[in-house]
Amino acid sequence: MEPRKRGAGGMSEQRRLRLRLEISREAARLFWEQGVAATSGDQIAEAVGLSTRTIWRHFRSKEACAEPVVMQGVVTLMRALRGWPREVSLEDHLAAELGGLTRENAPVDFADEMLAMKMIRLADTEPALRTAWLMACDQTEGQLRVVIGERLGRPDDDLEVRMAAAAAAAVVRVLDEHIGAAILGGADLAEFADARAVADRLARAIRTATGGLVGDPVA
Amino acid sequence: MEPRKRGAGGMSEQRRLRLRLEISREAARLFWEQGVAATSGDQIAEAVGLSTRTIWRHFRSKEACAEPVVMQGVVTLMRALRGWPREVSLEDHLAAELGGLTRENAPVDFADEMLAMKMIRLADTEPALRTAWLMACDQTEGQLRVVIGERLGRPDDDLEVRMAAAAAAAVVRVLDEHIGAAILGGADLAEFADARAVADRLARAIRTATGGLVGDPVA
DNA sequence: CCTTTCTTGTCACTAAGTGACATCCTGTCT
DNA sequence: AGACAGGATGTCACTTAGTGACAAGAAAGG
Secondary structure (H helix, E strand, O other), rough: OOOOOOOOOOOHHHHHHHHHHEEEEEEHHHHHHHHHOOOOOOHHHHHHHOOOHHHHHHHOHHHHHHHHHHHHHHHHHHHHOOOOOOOOOOHHHHHHHOOOOOOOOOOOOOHHHHHHHHHHHHHOOOOHHHHHHHHHHHHHHHHHHHHHHHHHHOOOHHHHHHHHHHHHHHHHHHHHHHHHHHEEEEEHHHHHHHHHHHHHHHHHHHHOOOOOOOOOOOO | OOOOOOOOOOOOOHHEEEEEEHHHHHHHHHHHHHHHOOOHHHHHHHHHOOOOHHHHHHOOOOOHHHHHHHHHHHHHHHHHHOOOOOOOHHHHHHHHHHHHHOOOOOOHHHHHHHHHHHHHHHHOOOHHHHHHHHHHHHHHHHHHHHHHHHHHOOOOHHHHHHHHHHHHHHHHHHHHHHHHHHOOOOOOHHHHOOOOHHHHHHHHHHHHOOOOOOOOOOO
């Protein structure tokens, strides 16, 4: 645990998130390579070049170390949804957002997306990771409540808004699990390269789950 | 930790579940009274009259001790759904099941339901309990997949079945959180005494979330 | 340059969980 | 009834997750 490069004084929120992600990457890699139980906090700390104490300053538990990486699996979609203009349909907006992604402007690394899929796959057998995945989905549900709430002109804690957000988050999660499993299972990447098709699938799932409440342009 | 009454030899599955529930009750009570962090495994063990070691034999972690109680919050509904005949509509079946409940034949204690609500309320501020609640909902989602799968004549792992189950479980969860918060907040119990009204609410939410796929009688 | 503030490292410590082994309970076989 | 087998529990030693307290270093601002 030699004194490596330190954090900056007055650490910005962005820097904080980047550090969390960096730790999470190493943790996820170790979890995947040797299992969660066999990975110790000390190992994670050594892999990322920090003291063990600092790991626990940034994460409340070992499993929580996986959350930022796991979250990368849905962050692209959430970013797209947050910028959804009122006068555009869900299909069109998602197709435009997802179609406009290149390796440069992509908000998340492709490697991170693969890592996220691996964590979700691991979650099938490791209950500790299952909780991390569910917590990540819970976060996105909270963000969805805001998006849907302001789109419908209702408060976030409105019961219908909450149900719509929960249902939408749930189908997105299942779709995510399905696509991730397919890719890890060796499916052809090209199958998911058609932005329009993927956007339509997502949009239709969300429309269905919300009973048509979310999807159309609103005045 | 004096030697109190022991478990039976050749412990049946039912006995095992009862013991887990008993431990969970004490754990939940302590969590509610003094918080999760302030409650130690030793305290739980002493409260239930077992050795600490035995607690860890039945639960993989401290937070997991809350799961059985938390699960009581949805077990009544799940039991009703598992016995849903194909030729009956969701509204009618739920109304009949929920209406036929008395203090005697109720599958779960009223005290347990209150405890469950308290745990769910605690989950708002205690991330450890949030994971327990989400894991419990995840369990119900798995059971819902079976119910919906055989009702639709499709395998449990069919994508549409999974999405429908996830969406349904999500709205049920939100409704559960909402009703629980209302009751704990001092709402009139009588508001939820009308089985027909509650059944209709649940059924409508499930119909909406599944895009009408689940709810009608099937041939 | 100096101060203030924030983060990290070190170290001691509490508590969560596990392994191993002896013990005790209970159902079953004779 | 008495012996036996299987399983669950208690005890104890031990590993590891996670925290508190304090000193040291690094940036930002004057």
